[in-house]
Each structure stands twice: as C-alpha cells, then as structure tokens.
Amino acid sequence: MLTKKQAKIFFLGGTLLFALIFLGLSYDTVVSGLPANTHPENITEEVLLGRTIWDDKNCMGCHTIMGEGAYYAPELTKVYDRRGPDYIKAAVNFKNGGWAPNGRHMVEYNFTDKEAEGLVAFFKWVGEMNLNGFPAEPTIK
C-alpha cells in the first residue's frame, strides 16, 4: 500500500497542479471570456447606479439574479423582458407599506425617478448577458 510520504506527495502535487489550472482558466475567464459574455462596455452610469442599489439594499436577500440569492421572491435575470420598465418602477416604489403580491411583502423603497431608472437599466443590462442558456425555456406545455 501507499506510504505516508507518497500520500503527502499526492496531496501537495495534486493541489499545486489543479490550483495552477484553476488560476489559468480564471485568468482567461476574467480577461476575455467573461467580458465577451457580459458586455462591460454597456455598464453606463445609469447601470452602475442600479447595480449599487442592488448591492446596498441587499435585493439578493429575497430574490435571485443569475440564479444567485434567496428563494423568497422571483428570479430577476429576465425581468426586463418579462415585465418591462413601468412594471419594475411600480414594484419598487409601491406605496402604503410596499408591494405585497400574494401576501409576500417587499420593502417600500421610495426611490427617486433617477434611481428607479437606474434599476431598470441594470436589469436590462443583466438580461442581455449570455448566461449559457439560463433560464431555460419551459419544456412542459
């Protein structure tokens, strides 16, 4: 059977090898692959404002985007296509305690017009990414 020394070499060698491959692939992704899929040139001031709000308000604490986040509220990757700008603006600025479709409460944000536009622009930008086929088209009719 394997000796302890051989086991150690397996551990150190394997770790080094796969860490290097991982770093190489990450480099390729960060400098070319990811930008090609996500259109960073379209990240305008407006998109960035929306992106900042997304972060500041922890929208990911209820929703998912690109399938990441929490599962209390709808997936928002394609919300721009699905609902359009007016619906989005109405949802985030719903008065009297915030929006509550089906009894699930969203926070009442009272964003300025500019901020609401920023969110819309952000969702539009996310919706245009190439996400390798996510979300999939429904298969059951």
Place this chain on the structure above:
Amino acid sequence: MKYKSQKIAYYFFGLSMLLLTLQIVYGFIMGFAHMGYDGLHGLIPFNTASAVHKNLLVVWILSGFMGSAYYIIPEEAEREIISPKLAMLQFWALAIVGVIAIAGFHVGWWEGRKFLEIPRELDFLVAIDVVGFILLILLTLLKGKKQTTTAWVLTMGLAAAGLLYLPGMIFFDNLSMDSFFRWWVVHLWVEGVWELIMGGILAFLLIKLTGVDREIIEKWLYLIVGLTFLSGILGTGHHYYFTGVPEYWLLIGGIFSALEPLAFLGMTIFALQMYRKGNKKHPNKLAVTWTLSTAIVSFLGAGLLGLAHTLPQVNLHTHGTLITASHGHLAFWGAYGSLVFAMISYAMPQMTGRKIYDNRTGHLAYWLSNIGMLGMSISFAVAGIVQVYIERLSGKDFMIAANATKPHFFVLIICATLFSIGITYFIINFIKFGLPTDEALRTDDDYEALNN
C-alpha cells in the same frame, strides 16, 4: 486536558452555541414567511433575516473551528498557546465585531452579497482578527515540541481560509465578475480549505477516541485532502455555469464537481474503518457518536445531495431553487455543524473535569437534531421539486409555485421544531458542564479515561 491555555476553547464554543441559537430564530422567521406569515416584515424584512441567518451560520462555525484549534494545537504541539491573553483579546474582538455586524444588518448596513454581507469597513476588522488568530496558532505550532501532520493540516486549512476571505472584499462594477470572485470565498471554503480543517479535526478526534496509530490516520488524512483539492478546486465551476462565464466551465465544473463526493466518501470510510480497527473504546460515547455522524451525514448532505444537482444538465433547471436550500442545510449541518458538536462533546469533559459521556440528554440531543435536520432537508427538497416543476419546467409564475409550496414549509417548521429541541438539549448539557477549570489538568487523562 494537558495545557492550561486549552481552556480558551470554551469561550469560542460558548459563543458558537449562542450564535447558533440566534441563527435558528431567524430561520424560523424565514420559514414562517415562506408559509405566508410575515408579520415581522416591518421590523425584520426577509432580506434582513436571510443575511443574519447566513452570517450567523458562518460565524458560529468559524468560532467553533477557532475553539477547536485552541484546544488541539497545544496538545499536538506540546506547549501552551504563546499568549493566552492575546487569544482572549482575539476572542472578544471576534464577538464584538460579530455583534456589530448582526446589529448593522437590521439597519441596512450591509452588502448584498450572499454569505458575505458584512460591510467592507467591518471586513477589515474581521481580517485583522483572523490574522491575529492565525499568527497565535502558527507561532504556537512552530515553537512547539512537535509539529504533527494533524496540526499542520488544521493550521494550513485555517490560514488558507483566512487568505481566501480577501478576494471577497473586492468591489466590481460588473455583477458577473463580483459573483466570480465571491465563489473563491464561498466555494473554496466549504468544498476546499474547510475540508482541510474538517480532516484535521476528525483525525485528532479519531486518534483520541479510537487509539489507532497516528501514522495510519495521517496517511488517510493526506489522501482525503488530496482528493478534496483534486476535485474541489476545479469543481468551483459548478457555480459558474450560468453567471456569464465561457462555456468550458460547464464541462470542467461538471466533471470535477461530480468527483467531489469522493473526498466525503473518503472521510466516511476513514472514520468507520478507524473506529472498527480501534482497540480502545473511549468511554465518551457522545463524542464518538458525533464524530462518526459527521463522517456519515457530510457524505449524505454534501456528497449525495450535492451530486444530485451538480451536472450542468440538471443544474440548468434546479439552479437557484429550494433544491439548493435542501442541499445547503444538510451539507452545512452534516459536515461543519456536526463537526463542531463532535469537538465540543470531546473537549468539554476534558476542560471541565465533568464526565458527561453518555447521558440521556446527550443522546436525545443527537437524535432529535439529526432527525429534525433530515426532515427539514427533505421538506426543502420536495418544495424544490414542486417549484422546479411549476416555475421552471412549466413556465408558470413564481407566485403560483410559491403558493404551492406552503404545505411543505409547514412540514419544515415541524421538523425545525424537532431540530431546535435537539439543539436545546445539547445546550443544556453544555451548560451542565460548567466552566473550565485548572483542576481538570491531568497529563495522563487520556490514558485514565480509556481505562475507567
């Protein structure tokens, strides 16, 4: 217990139990919200509860790891912690930063980045605290009489975990890039360096509890952590599939993440084999139970439930649904929650001198918490299947799926109640042990424990 400074572990374990209790409270808030009862929304909206639940989880586990290290390293290195005073300072710093972070989440002081919601200003304090901890452990090890493999693996795991926190602190305009590096923290923690910590702690426990020769145990340890990195590093790809990366991650992430369960299977076989081989049966039955349970339930939660949705063809449909939550709960509980419980069950009698080895409360704690968590995981999984069918496969509105899963959350709450009763029993035992004391210092305690 052989060294006075091992007692420091007690404070970290206590903090761990306190934060776990709070985590559960926020879990209930979210469980009820999913059922349609979100009466607390005005005070604690779902996203606050969710940030608190996930961060308390990370902090109680880390606190458990730190406590384990303060207990294990002196014993392995055969010397006191180099500065018990600084170690206690490090403890209080961790506790205070933790409390501030959790309080901040209630007033919107956070970043919307799952599991890493702690704002950057506080991140720096966390980083300093962790560096201090790592230095204390590392210097103790280096100045010790012995540097065992077990101690090295544990220390390297902790140091790497600290280092990997850093990529999570960078801000990117591009959401996709942000997510890319967030996984360097979250995935490379739980499916990478935390497994080193897990392997180190399990090896220590098995050496103490089974009496099997250290050389054999440590050879296994190398093999297992070797498998971990062989599969887990490139396995990061299973979080990249649909986040704006090139397509090759589907192939690479799929293949390597599908190999990850091997490392967990390795831990299971390793622990069971050592237990069977062991000629000495340690009287601390509770510690033995939790140790073997860690090795088994981690394979179920991380290995099997992970494998269930890790191939890109499957993940395309289950990505970001309650299926993920099912796996997340059993994996975290089975691997890291149970591990901290095993270490506490082993170390507490040593530090306090009170031999709670085999009592009814302890066994009830074990069974109720595990049956409860298994039930929760099944409830999430069934709800997840319903959600995938309605929302993803049939293309109906999210809210239709959400309404359909309410009954499953009712079952979840019942299972969560069982789980919480189990945790309560565990904490009752924890309190019964009382405070650690120097009177528990005996150089021959393991020998004695094995022979009474």
